[in-house]
Amino acid sequence: MDAFAQQLVNGLTLGSLYALIAVGYTVVYGIIQLINFAHGEIFMIGAFGALSTWLVFFQGNTALWTLPIMIAGAVGASVLTAVGMERFAYRPLRNAPRLAPLITAIGISVFLQEAVRLFYGDIPGFPDAKQKVPFPQIDVVTGPAFNVAGVTIQRSTIFTVGALIICAAALFYFVSRTRTGRAMQAVSQDPDTARLMGINVDRIIVVAFVIGATLAAIAGVAQGLQVTNINFKMGFLAGLKAFTAAVLGGIGNIWGAVVGGLTLGIVESMAVQFVPGTFGGSPWKDVWAFAILILVLVFRPQGILGAKVVDRA
Amino acid sequence: MSRLEFPEATRVRHGAKAPVIALAGGALLLVSGLLSWSYDDRILGDISIRFYPAGIQVYAMVLGAVAIVLGVLLLRRPPWLDPGRGLRMLGVGSLVVVVVALVAIAAQTGGLINANEGVWIALVGALAVAVSGRLTPAVEVDVRTWPRLSSTVEILLIAALMAVVLFVTAYTLGLDDAGTFGCLLATLITLVVAAAAAGLGDYVGFIGANNRRVLILAAFVVAFLFPFTQNGSSANMSIATQILIFAGTALGLNIVVGLAGLLDLGYIAFLGTGAYVGAMLSQSAFATVGWKPPFVIVMLCGMTVAAIFGLIIGSPTLRVSGDYLAIVTLGFGEIFRLAMFNLDGNNGPDLTNGPNGIPGIPDLNFFGFDFGETHTLLGVPLDKFSNYYFLLLAFLAFVILVFVRLNNSRLGRGWVAIREDERAAEAMGVNTFGLKLLAFAVGASLAGLAGTIKAHVDTSVTPDQYIFLESAFLLAAVVLGGMGTVTGVLVGATILKLLPEKLRQVNEYRLLAFGLLLVLMMRFRPEGLVPSKRRQLEFHQQDEALSDLAEAEHLQEAK
Numbered sequence: 001m002d003a004f005a006q007q008l009v010n011g012l013t014l015g016s017l018y019a020l021i022a023v024g025y026t027v028v029y030g031i032i033q034l035i036n037f038a039h040g041e042i043f044m045i046g047a048f049g050a051l052s053t054w055l056v057f058f059q060g061n062t063a064l065w066t067l068p069i070m071i072a073g074a075v076g077a078s079v080l081t082a083v084g085m086e087r088f089a090y091r092p093l094r095n096a097p098r099l100a101p102l103i104t105a106i107g108i109s110v111f112l113q114e115a116v117r118l119f120y121g122d123i124p125g126f127p128d129a130k131q132k133v134p135f136p137q138i139d140v141v142t143g144p145a146f147n148v149a150g151v152t153i154q155r156s157t158i159f160t161v162g163a164l165i166i167c168a169a170a171l172f173y174f175v176s177r178t179r180t181g182r183a184m185q186a187v188s189q190d191p192d193t194a195r196l197m198g199i200n201v202d203r204i205i206v207v208a209f210v211i212g213a214t215l216a217a218i219a220g221v222a223q224g225l226q227v228t229n230i231n232f233k234m235g236f237l238a239g240l241k242a243f244t245a246a247v248l249g250g251i252g253n254i255w256g257a258v259v260g261g262l263t264l265g266i267v268e269s270m271a272v273q274f275v276p277g278t279f280g281g282s283p284w285k286d287v288w289a290f291a292i293l294i295l296v297l298v299f300r301p302q303g304i305l306g307a308k309v310v311d312r313a
Numbered sequence: 314m315s316r317l318e319f320p321e322a323t324r325v326r327h328g329a330k331a332p333v334i335a336l337a338g339g340a341l342l343l344v345s346g347l348l349s350w351s352y353d354d355r356i357l358g359d360i361s362i363r364f365y366p367a368g369i370q371v372y373a374m375v376l377g378a379v380a381i382v383l384g385v386l387l388l389r390r391p392p393w394l395d396p397g398r399g400l401r402m403l404g405v406g407s408l409v410v411v412v413v414a415l416v417a418i419a420a421q422t423g424g425l426i427n428a429n430e431g432v433w434i435a436l437v438g439a440l441a442v443a444v445s446g447r448l449t450p451a452v453e454v455d456v457r458t459w460p461r462l463s464s465t466v467e468i469l470l471i472a473a474l475m476a477v478v479l480f481v482t483a484y485t486l487g488l489d490d491a492g493t494f495g496c497l498l499a500t501l502i503t504l505v506v507a508a509a510a511a512g513l514g515d516y517v518g519f520i521g522a523n524n525r526r527v528l529i530l531a532a533f534v535v536a537f538l539f540p541f542t543q544n545g546s547s548a549n550m551s552i553a554t555q556i557l558i559f560a561g562t563a564l565g566l567n568i569v570v571g572l573a574g575l576l577d578l579g580y581i582a583f584l585g586t587g588a589y590v591g592a593m594l595s596q597s598a599f600a601t602v603g604w605k606p607p608f609v610i611v612m613l614c615g616m617t618v619a620a621i622f623g624l625i626i627g628s629p630t631l632r633v634s635g636d637y638l639a640i641v642t643l644g645f646g647e648i649f650r651l652a653m654f655n656l657d658g659n660n661g662p663d664l665t666n667g668p669n670g671i672p673g674i675p676d677l678n679f680f681g682f683d684f685g686e687t688h689t690l691l692g693v694p695l696d697k698f699s700n701y702y703f704l705l706l707a708f709l710a711f712v713i714l715v716f717v718r719l720n721n722s723r724l725g726r727g728w729v730a731i732r733e734d735e736r737a738a739e740a741m742g743v744n745t746f747g748l749k750l751l752a753f754a755v756g757a758s759l760a761g762l763a764g765t766i767k768a769h770v771d772t773s774v775t776p777d778q779y780i781f782l783e784s785a786f787l788l789a790a791v792v793l794g795g796m797g798t799v800t801g802v803l804v805g806a807t808i809l810k811l812l813p814e815k816l817r818q819v820n821e822y823r824l825l826a827f828g829l830l831l832v833l834m835m836r837f838r839p840e841g842l843v844p845s846k847r848r849q850l851e852f853h854q855q856d857e858a859l860s861d862l863a864e865a866e867h868l869q870e871a872k
Contacts, residue, residue: 035636089832098635099576100835103792106785107831114825236781240647243640283655290644290651297641298629 005151007269013157013226015265016164020219021242022249022257023171024212030188030252031208032094037105038085039212040239041112042078046217047135047230048116049077054136055126064140067221074217081112082213083206091202109236117232132231135224142225160222167215168258175254180207188252237286244293250303259304267292323448331448335384335400338441341434342377342407346370348431350414368493369414372500373435376407379504380442383511387449392458397449399511404443406503410496411435417492454512459519467520468527474517475531483542486549498812536706540699541691550698552814557705558767560806561712563790564799565759568716570788571797572725573752574732575630576639578784579646583757585779586622587615587764589653592671592774593664599671601664608677612765619761620754622649627753630746646784653776670775677704677769701770708766712759713799719755720797728752782824789831795841804843 024039053073058066085108093101121128137143141159145152175181186194187204195201223238224230241264249260271288296303350370380403386396415432462470481501488494508514521528543549566580593602594611606614626645630638657667665671676697719725727748730738739745768774786809794805813823834841 035640089836092836096835096839099792100839102576102636102639103788104832104835106788107828107835109828110782110785110824111828111832114822114828118822118825240643244644247637247640284651287648287651287655290648293644294629294641297633297637299632301633301637 002150003273005149007273008266009151009153009157011266011269012262013154013160013265014269015245015262016160017219017222017226017238017261018242018245018265019164019258019261020160020167020215020222021238022246022261023167023215023254025243025246026249026251026254026257027184027208027212028205029246030254031184031191031205034090034101035105035243036090036209036212037102037239038108038112039216040235040237040242041109042082042213042235043216043220043223043238043242044116044230044232044235045081045112046074046078046213046220047224047234048120048129048133048220049217050074050221050224051133051135051230052077052123052126058136062136062139064138066136067138067141070136070138071218071221074221075214078213078217078220079210082209086206086209091205109239113232113235120232129232132229134229135227137228138225142228154226156222156226159225163218163222164258167218171211171215171254174211180204184208241289244289244296247293247301248296248303250305253303253305256303256305263304264289264292331397331400331445332384332387333445334441334448335380335387335445338404338438338443338445339377339380339384341438341441342373342380344377345431345435345438346374346377348434349429350418350431350435369410369496370431372410372496373407373438376403376410376442376500376503377438379403379507380407380438383507384445386511387445390452391460392455393460393516394512395452395454396511397446397452399446399507399513400442400449401446402510403503403507404439404441404446406499406506407439408436408443410499410503411439413496413499417496459516462520464524467524470520471524471528471531475535479535479538479542482539486543486552533706533710537703540695540702543699547696547698550696550702552811554698554701554705554770555814556807556810557702557709558763558770559787559790559810560803561705561709561763562760563787563794563802563806564709564712564716565756565763566787567791567797567799567802568719568728568759569752569756570791571802572720572732573728573749575627575749575752576636576642576788577626577753577756578639578643578781578788579626579649580642580756580760580787581779581781581783582626582646582649583619583622583760584764584767584783585649585653585774585776586619586757587761588768588771588774588778589665589671589764590615590618590761591765591768592674595671595674595768597671597674599666599673601666601671608679608765608769612762615761615765616758617761619764620758623753623755623757624750626757627750630749630753643781643784646779646781650776650779650781653779665776668776670773671768672773674768674772674774676772677701698770701766705766705770708762712763715755715759716799724748724751786827789827793830793834793841795844798841798843801841801843805841 021039021043024042025036028034028036028039050070050073053070054066057069089104089108090101093104116129120126121130127133141155143155145154147153173181175184183194183199184204184207186197186199187201191201194204219238220230223234242261245261245264246257247260248264249256249258251257268285268289272282272285275284275288347370380400383396383400383403386394387400390396411432415436418432485494485497485501488497505514508517539553540550562580562584565583566577569575569577569580591611594604594606594614596605626642629641633641653665654668656662656664657669719728727738727743730741730743731745731748735745771778790805790809791802792805793801793808794803795801809827
């Protein structure tokens with residue numbers, strides 16, 4: 001039972017991270033049916049943005065009050081990258097055949113990874129990013145773990161899950177209560193009619209990218225606190241898993257991304273613990289995650305919560 | 314394109330001066346080659362001596378000569394050519410070449426002071442060519458007036474072209490200096506783009522279409538002769554074998570992506586399957602399977618296993634399509650890599666030795682012909698890589714044959730129909746699911762075949778050779794060259810494999826450039842470098858001239 005509870009906690013941690021990133025995929029997909037394959041890199045840039053902010057302003061200072069400013073730096077870096085990417089790479093391809101944006105996304109993804117790997121260390125005062133870079137361990141949110149009835153709960157776990165809850169609440173308020181949020185819903189239902197109703201569709205698309213980038217940046221900080229280091233490759237696998245989560249929950253559906261993220265995280269953790277024999281354990285956990293991705297895409301492409309009917313060539 | 318031109322009024326008023334300016338610019342470029350470019354004789358080869366053109370000076374002279382030819386053509390324009398557009402491209406390209414040379418001189422010798430009169434004259438010449446191109450008024454090109462030559466002349470033309478290709482290839486690969494190599498590359502690109510812009514490219518394509526068999530034969534003869542130009546040096550031959558493997562695999566992918574329109578992001582797994590089968594059944598001491606059959610059987614096994622994987626990966630196509638299919642294939646690709654990484658005996662059965670892979674795969678031996686030894690033919694030593702090169706050339710010929718035959722068959726037309734509109738195809742009686750599965754299986758088996766040979770060329774197989782980035786590279790080769798065409802994929806594969814090897818100094822930045830290249834290609838030329846006309850039309854539906862051209866080519870093919 002202890003093992004189960006422990007894996008549940010681990011799964012929730014992992015799942016919250018996936019959920020935060022997955023929202024970015026799903027929001028953009030819901031509006032323009034584009035799989036923003038480079039979203040994992042936005043997450044990575046968020047982590048590096050936070051690290052850079054810390055290095056520039058607070059090097060050596062790990063007080064809690066530096067955290068909000070680090071997050072702001074992370075969000076700034078991610079949002080800037082995402083908006084630039086939308087403006088210069090995706091927007092010109094709005095009416096191109098479906099293959100074009102996907103290949104562009106792969107290109108952006110490789111480009112951003114390499115740009116960070118090659119040039120991050122060239123900025124004075126910043127460490128070389130060709131290997132793992134240590135991430136500042138902020139007081140209170142990192143440190144000795146809590147032990148509740150035999151289950152170890154890391155402080156970063158609380159930060160990650162808390163971040164997801166706050167972000168989800170804020171997102172709920174934004175989407176259902178604000179004008180822009182409602183405009184977003186309208187565009188995702190019918191872009192042409194929404195345009196006729198006076199909604200600036202281009203602006204809404206940018207807003208979608210900004211929302212995704214914000215949440216991914218927060219996830220980047222959470223990942224840095226959890227794993228204690230970051231690297232230029234961290235976006236690829238995390239992005240792929242988060243995409244799986246988005247599909248699992250029903251891509252295009254924001255709550256689906258949250259549910260899908262948590263489900264995927266828990267399933268992955270449980271697989272490590274409970275799949276018997278030599279195919280269990282952590283070496284195979286990614287395989288299980290991808291197997292779930294494939295099975296969901298084949299048998300229930302609309303996901304757990306369901307979304308638009310999937311039939312796009 | 315329009316931004317490269319002067320306002321219409323200026324062009325009409327001064328258009329008559331364009332040929333003269335072009336001739337003058339060409340002459341300046343020609344003369345500059347004979348002059349000294351730099352005081353320092355250590356950079357870009359030796360370009361400090363007068364009346365002894367070397368390296369970049371020769372390229373400047375070639376560019377000048379072409380400018381003069383185009384200038385003369387501008388004076389007496391045949392209706393099927395647009396020399397003005399050619400001059401425009403030539404001018405821009407020449408400027409790039411000269412400026413790169415200037416920057417190289419300045420950077421490597423400490424200042425522009427070391428640049429001699431030659432390079433400045435070349436700069437003026439290139440400027441003049443560029444200006445002349447921009448001055449020429451727009452003209453109508455009529456492709457129906459293409460001159461018809463006798464077939465002997467056409468064949469001779471093809472042979473000459475191929476001889477030039479062989480010579481240039483051998484020369485290019487012989488260059489050691491990255492700076493000179495870069496300048497040569499820029500020159501070659503300029504020449505090809507200028508020829509294409511002037512309309513010569515389409516004409517050559519037309520002649521090629523008239524003499525398809527001769528062209529293919531000539532291309533293979535050139536490829537066959539290539540090792541004889543290397544004098545036993547293995548540096549270039551090793552790159553060439555890698556290019557052939559890569560091109561063969563990319564052609565297999567082209568069946569799936571280019572013909573059937575199914576995006577596969579995990580294709581490298583099939584190459585990996587073939588390589589692992591080849592390694593496991595090889596004579597290597599680390600092979601995990603006791604059975605060691607002859608290589609022909611191994612090849613068949615590799616193809617079969619890869620085809621089975623292809624069928625498995627293709628099976629979701631019944632239910633998912635488009636982006637979702639791409640993600641499914643990506644997932645399979647990752648599962649393959651992770652499985653190969655994990656199957657080391659501790660986690661599951663010992664099949665692959667995990668991250669260490671299977672090293673020590675011996676060279677092939679066909680009936681006593683040892684691929685690892687150097688053989689001498691016609692006085693030219695042919696080393697290990699040359700031996701594999703010939704084998705891979707045969708493999709590539711096989712792949713091209715399969716591709717072309719499929720493309721022109723009922724199956725190929727079915728695939729194209731599925732690519733264009735799956736529902737309409739199904740309504741017309743095309744067995745869409747069966748054909749899609751077949752596309753995956755055929756593509757996979759070709760990659761599997763390539764893999765079995767690759768295992769022996771590389772002598773070891775490890776999981777980190779089959780990462781997602783390699784799949785992206787394969788896809789990039791297809792996209793870069795032009796989807797659905799053979800030439801395009803060959804060009805794309807050569808560029809993607811050759812450039813990083815030759816530009817060692819900038820090797821660090823190759824992935825960065827690769828990413829940027831993909832983005833820019835999708836933005837400005839999504840149909841690829843050598844597209845099929847039909848494909849090009851899909852991306853530029855409003856282009857009427859293009860539509861005419863496609864029609865002319867189509868008529869020619871029907872004859």
